[in-house]
Amino acid sequence: MPNSISEFLQTRIDSGDFPSAVYLVAEKGEILFRDALGYAVVDPEKIEARLDTIYDVASLTKILLTGLLCAKLIESKEVKPSDPVSGFFPSTSGQHSDSLKIGDLLLHTSGLPAWEPLYLTVGDPTQVLDHILRIPPKSGAIDVLYSDLNFQLLGLLVEERFGDLNQALQAEIVDPLKLNDTSFRPLETTDRKRIAASERGNGYEKQTCIELGFLEGPQEDDTQGFFRSEVIWGDVHDGNAYFMGGAAGHAGLFSTAEEVFKIGQQFLPNCTKLLQPETCELFRTNFTEGMKEDRSFAFQLASTEGSTAGARMSPESFGHNGFTGTSLWIDPAKDRIFVLLTNRTHNRPLPFVNINSVRREFHDLAIDLLDDR
Numbered sequence: 148m149p150n151s152i153s154e155f156l157q158t159r160i161d162s163g164d165f166p167s168a169v170y171l172v173a174e175k176g177e178i179l180f181r182d183a184l185g186y187a188v189v190d191p192e193k194i195e196a197r198l199d200t201i202y203d204v205a206s207l208t209k210i211l212l213t214g215l216l217c218a219k220l221i222e223s224k225e226v227k228p229s230d231p232v233s234g235f236f237p238s239t240s241g242q243h244s245d246s247l248k249i250g251d252l253l254l255h256t257s258g259l260p261a262w263e264p265l266y267l268t269v270g271d272p273t274q275v276l277d278h279i280l281r282i283p284p285k286s287g288a289i290d291v292l293y294s295d296l297n298f299q300l301l302g303l304l305v306e307e308r309f310g311d312l313n314q315a316l317q318a319e320i321v322d323p324l325k326l327n328d329t330s331f332r333p334l335e336t337t338d339r340k341r342i343a344a345s346e347r348g349n350g351y352e353k354q355t356c357i358e359l360g361f362l363e364g365p366q367e368d369d370t371q372g373f374f375r376s377e378v379i380w381g382d383v384h385d386g387n388a389y390f391m392g393g394a395a396g397h398a399g400l401f402s403t404a405e406e407v408f409k410i411g412q413q414f415l416p417n418c419t420k421l422l423q424p425e426t427c428e429l430f431r432t433n434f435t436e437g438m439k440e441d442r443s444f445a446f447q448l449a450s451t452e453g454s455t456a457g458a459r460m461s462p463e464s465f466g467h468n469g470f471t472g473t474s475l476w477i478d479p480a481k482d483r484i485f486v487l488l489t490n491r492t493h494n495r496p497l498p499f500v501n502i503n504s505v506r507r508e509f510h511d512l513a514i515d516l517l518d519d520r
Contacts, residue, residue: 150516152513165185213298252300258284259284263282265391266389326410476510489502
């Protein structure tokens with residue numbers, strides 16, 4: 148039966164914010180509200196979204212895989228937040244690896260720039276580690292600067308400890324939780340028609356490269372195929388993750404709303420199967436008090452001014468957004484989980500819609516429904 152959430156999201160689909168949305172709202176481990184709306188694919192054919200549609204979750208990779216496995220490493224005392232990166236990549240000693248601490252990468256307080264098109268600045272994916280560690284961190288007072296580069300480095304750390312990211316995902320998360328639809332490179336095992344489509348080509352990233360001075364202009368030759376021209380459908384949207392083989396610490400993961408929920412449960416002490424309950428305190432604790440953004444271990448906190456948590460969530464709630472139009476927020480005070488998956492980059496001319504107001508309204512409506520039960 149349609150509820151206020153479905154009705155609201157349908158208005159945003161009708162307005163052109165995104166062609167599809169799948170959401171899930173749960174409390175104390177029980178899924179209470181969920182729905183699938185719109186079309187997961189519009190171009191080159193129309194395919195309706197379903198509850199089990201697989202989405203490119205983009206930066207949710209940072210928490211669902213990289214942050215979760217880094218928490219396991221800290222729990223087992225294999226890694227300490229105060230450890231310098233140089234201790235895990237000895238061959239990089241003498242660059243900036245001594246000054247970069249693991250905890251700063253997790254909190255986005257490393258001072259590394261927010262983004263760089265590695266496919267333009269690095270000759271080969273195997274050179275990514277050395278390249279990032281040659282980038283001077285921002286000097287001056289420490290503050291939060293959200294950066295993909297932080298989690299690209301942490302992804303390489305995960306590989307050092309667990310094997311390549313695909314193996315780590317399978318052995319440490321997918322198999323223990325009995326997941327079926329969470330993977331990198333889903334086309335290797337999944338029918339494309341089950342996957343939500345993304346942008347046609349990489350127009351957004353190409354435009355960003357021009358604005359930041361990495362390209363001279365749109366006429367510059369793309370002889371290396373850095374920017375795709377076809378509809379990105381089943382391959383990762385993020386250009387750096389695509390350059391790194393489809394699996395990276397910051398992006399590349401594909402999943403369904405239900406399986407994002409199941410991984411999300413691992414961050415709650417009453418639900419987790421992969422961590423010790425006390426480890427889950429890391430995710431609700433503010434480690435950046437006095438800075439411009441409240442951050443916990445790999446997550447943003449709802450106490451951050453302007454967060455997408457909305458007005459009704461507990462301040463210690465934690466969450467993360469994904470560029471493709473995805474989000475996961477968790478309220479540990481109420482044992483509530485909110486998953487919203489959209490594909491806002493699909494079948495839309497630039498600029499893409501900023502859907503942060505949609506995310507806030509989604510959470511507020513969901514909490515209203517939960518509180519009225």
